[in-house]
Amino acid sequence: MTQETRRPPHIVFVMSDDQGPWALGAAGNAEIQTPVIDALADQGIRLSRFFCASPVCSPARASLLTGRVPSQHGVHDYLDGAHAGPDSADYLGGIPTFTDALADAGYRLGLSGKWHLGSSDVPRRGFVHWFALHGGGSSYDRALMYRDGVAEQVEGYLTDIIADDAISFIEAEAGGSAPFFLAVNFTAPHKPFAGQHPERFTDLYRDCAFESCPQESPHPWLQTLDGGPIGGEPDAREALIGYFAAVTAMDAAIGRILDALRAQGDDRETIVVFTSDNGFNAGHHGIWGKGNGTFPLNMYDESVMVPFVLRAPGLVPEGVVDDALVSAYDIAPTLLDLVGIDPTRFESGPGRSRAPLLRGETGRDTDAEIVVHNEYGPVRMIRTADRKYVHRFPYGPHEFYDLAADPGERENLVDDPARADEVADMRRRLADWFATHRGDARYDGALLPVTGAGQIAPLAEDPQSAFGMPMWDGALAQNSEGRT
Template identity: 40%
Template structure:
């Protein structure tokens, strides 16, 4: 059969809850649903970091933010940030696949630095340089090293160029195509989206979204000063977000149709996922992990859709219940493409993930460990089937949720005497895991002493400290020394 083609949809801010195949009763997502029906739907897929750039780095390098040194979204419109090579020293998925003989293309969002150039490993690139902008209107894209100003809908233009890539791929090589849609990213409001799509939801009840009850730490994305939305603003954002999901589903369908027309769909591994989740008032905030101060690791911020179709190897209609994350998807794609991550030049990279190929192909193998680990700057998390512990360095406030009894994470049990044993056990496991999967120069615990990612970093904007939360007393000199201040 030879090497399969790989089509990776890595969408921006698409929460797992927002798709028909994940139980949403008002969204119609026939093309995503098709992937689930003809492939595998992962019920428990997570991001290791609930914000754009580090989440993407996790999937596209297979390594942790504390190994790579990308801890927050990159404000690439600022030259000192956008021109910096944030992945220097890393070997990315497109580089590995290129070495394995793949013809590699990128259509859409990259957001890992130097987005105005073609990232290493790609033979072809149509991307969003600097600031990704709004969803419709004129915008200057990057096409294979040259600026190109186009007017129209970004999702449609990204798909148009993805189809161009598929038309020109060499016949004697497999292809890898990374498609990055942004429609589900803010701005959320209805007027920012296609009127033909927003019209579908003017009478929707949005019954799958819980009532909004403001979180005491909220810093709502897309609202002035992070303020609370009015009822009219809430409904506009519901309508806009649902329209955005519908738009992305439509564009996914266009690419699937092209591959079907070319006779290549069934020899293509199609993966649909998102960098992280998204809350539309869930848990009392709008956005993701950086929509509270201190930052959060709530389930809605962490859970992502993960759908994989590959008829040659995967049974149709399968629902995988194992807990997986972007590190595991990186490992799995490498395994299916024939990339040996144990080879001499990669063996010392301490990859944290594990291929789930055996889980979804029905091959017998070792038991799967459902424990997931995550981080966002100087916050770290461990999640098991029954509990989640979030440690905010240096001294809290911490979170401990009993997921088996409280899946909505409504009761924080951190510091309770009755839960002391489980909290201490989880903390010990968390610190042992990161001792194996961090580089001292890039550790999230030393993020205050590393490069600036954007002008609103939670560890520098002072908002959590003004609330008397997660305060350093004073700057931790021992961390500063250990970090080497994060200079590359």
């Protein structure tokens, strides 16, 4: 195949579920075993400060696919309600995604695993292979899946079932003239934790000290349910064993997928991405869970940062760790740019191609004013390299952290008179950014009763109805009773 007619690279996009930025050997965690992902990092680039768009699954995934903020696409919380059938809705219907752009460019698309953006039984446009989980989570020994629209009850270890399906897609596409995009969306390491994973993985952690997950005193905002933290389980040690085992089992499954690429001779012609939908606290800050592990909803770095590794032989250098602030908003234009598709369609919002950064090109953007923004309904964050401001509509509390002096976000300086000018500047910049990017005012999360209890319908003429609860006062009372 000549250079002029060379096929664009395949893309295998692997996403874990609820994986904190600390839960990776390559990130410096000496306790967790992730040799496959660590090797990917050695063979490509790891972004050490990569941020999801929202610290909960559905809005984070929607923003990654569309490059839009939740106040543009209208997904503000994890999706509850109908996931399939006539009562379900495609929450991204009519909104362009980067997979649409790949399909338009001739890519053959496949999905293995979690979707959780509505209508799990209906393949999205361009997907020639669709093996989607019914909802947002499942036990690991059985699950309801939809294979090309047909319900299929599967039994066995779900992580391996997802990997097996991904491998079948790779093998079916082998030798084809068209490039493929494969989304491998694991449910690991999402709860349930204890008693869910093969002994060969849980045994690895029976004697682990778990110094990477200090079990701090419960956070004042921690939500609890049935005797345990809402994002965890009553027995914290067993939960940690399960969480770590889930990550290591997933790592092994990714290894089998990479082996399949090598067996087909496609590993050097494939961009492999590994990331997670949102972060996770496993005792950090006295929290088990992500953004909705507390109420008020939190924006700690453990909740909003996620692992990110990209290997692309010949396209990006090897063995690079970069601490630039990069957001999931940037993924759509960046991936398109890397495979030679015009990314500008996905740069009208907050995202922009970071392909020059990944390629290590000279003169890359190192502007110290690069910031990332996060949104979880009425909770909004602006973060620079060394400062973070969190604003909560309509009542607060607000937070301001000097990350240079306090990287663990322990001392809230929002009411420090000496920091008043800094707080005011960050607040102004945050307001200006959301005023620019919010889109349809009805979708603006600032006045929505998003409490981490789930979203049951698309936003409509009365967006509050999507959350099945009244406005603020009632929502606060309802959430204080420990709803998920």
